[in-house]
Amino acid sequence: MPGELMAAEIAEQPGVLARLLDLGAAPAADARAAIVRAAPRFVVLAARGTSDHAALYAKYLTEVHLQLPAGLASPSAFTVYGARPDMRDVLFLAVSQSGGSPDLVQSTEVARACGALTIAVTNNPGSSLAAAAAHHVPVHAGPERAVAATKTYTAELLALYLLLVGEDASALPDAAAGTLAHADAAHRAASRFALVDRLVTTARGYSYPTAREGALKLMETSYLAAQAFSGADLLHGPLAMLGPDVPVIAVTTPGRGSAALAPVLERLAAADVDVLRVGPPDGLPVESAGVPEPLAPILEILPLQQLAWRLAIDRGGDPDRPRGLSKVTETW
């Protein structure tokens, strides 16, 4: 059946999160202790594709929770231009499902040789990336067979939370199951986009990685030109391309990010842009009651995965077989 792999892995997520809470807390705590010992003053994150959105999530955790400046690495600075920066007092954190991207492996080796504390978060303890880093935090998502990553994304987010924050996240599996139970709402929403070719996603703060990852899922599975903008950037230029045929998906699970997005949504409403919310009021339901804002991204991506899956099916595609893509992408 078209999309059966992706559907199965979407459904698997509450169990994956529960397993990670069980098995992943100890290795995450060990790596966190190494961070405390090293007392880094700056955090550099490296990733590609879906994992880049997990890295962006980790950037907010770093800046807001650890109170450290952070940046996403440009691997090409290392791999193409041969940069060998002074990386003492730096935590270099690489995130990858497969642990197999050669440029991430090489960037991690360079960062380690340049003095950084290196930690890899992957779904494959036997990977080159896990071996290249001083510490490895496994995400325990099990084999991912669908081309469009779902369970490894939410597992990466939780592993990063366990690594960087380490506070209680035990409400997540039930909240994820509760959120997934609203699949009908996501599937109904897909009909709104049946004839749409372009779409914009937006959010602020912790939810911004959700906007980015949601856009990538729609691109991968339905070939939509889905573009993500932080609410602030949306008002600088991209607003011009919105119109009656370019709807917006806005992530508005309660929190400070959502509050900061409110004036942007007012501008969109004034311009008669069609907006689908993820979260209240009247949006795709996210069962985030009792879940702190920094954990909400693990829930709010779920209806967008369901939406992307349904839309691909409705449009006659197969979300398990996107054209032109293979599972491990080699970049250099």
Place this chain on the structure above:
Amino acid sequence: MPGELMAAEIAEQPGVLARLLDLGAAPAADARAAIVRAAPRFVVLAARGTSDHAALYAKYLTEVHLQLPAGLASPSAFTVYGARPDMRDVLFLAVSQSGGSPDLVQSTEVARACGALTIAVTNNPGSSLAAAAAHHVPVHAGPERAVAATKTYTAELLALYLLLVGEDASALPDAAAGTLAHADAAHRAASRFALVDRLVTTARGYSYPTAREGALKLMETSYLAAQAFSGADLLHGPLAMLGPDVPVIAVTTPGRGSAALAPVLERLAAADVDVLRVGPPDGLPVESAGVPEPLAPILEILPLQQLAWRLAIDRGGDPDRPRGLSKVTETW
């Protein structure tokens, strides 16, 4: 006449660059001396919209030339979540045409209070941002009246080069004039995209900011869904949405970035994707002979500005009056 402001400001660029070389070298050298004295170990860059692409350019200069780890700030970490990270030994570099975005001003104030060396690069010495930073580097572009930024973008790039590298750039004004003289090629290329609704831009390394800024120009002026991907990220997911109706613009001015892009272009050719190059062979001409790779971004954006302008006119629009946009964008 539609687009006359944008056309005039595109044409003004060789003169703007010459003036900046003349007037801007001294303040840039003063600020560079402050960087040398402070000996920062990390660089955090902050910007929005077009200036965000200038900040991305500065990130490559920082990583490759200064050999320091660097990251783009998430202003919302400061302004929405109230983060107050330890920023001693950090250079905080804010880039803004107007110097008026409240969130950049506030982020700069916070970074300064948290111990960072703060430098603002703006087109307005009287702006709040110039006042908030310890040092100000003016870009001397003169008033920018078109909504789509052109001359302030290339002036920001050159100001950042003078600030962070400070080597000879005297070949630029003539090279810019020579590149702009090929306007016919860019205008002819616009006809290829007359019926196109979606488009992808790609590049690697120093040219990646050009891909990002070129996509923004096409979005702002022609409402195209133009998406930029680094060549490496393009193979992770977005490749699925390319097809006969989604052409690619690839920036291939000679250098290491272009060499690293070659395997990506082979993949695109194998998939029969329609690719327009900026740079050799057979692409829109860029007169970059004798100009080092880190300065090429100041030239290679020029044909993309001309292309965006022409395309907007051809499609019956007015690039000076994009719908929904105003010149100073307030974000908070």
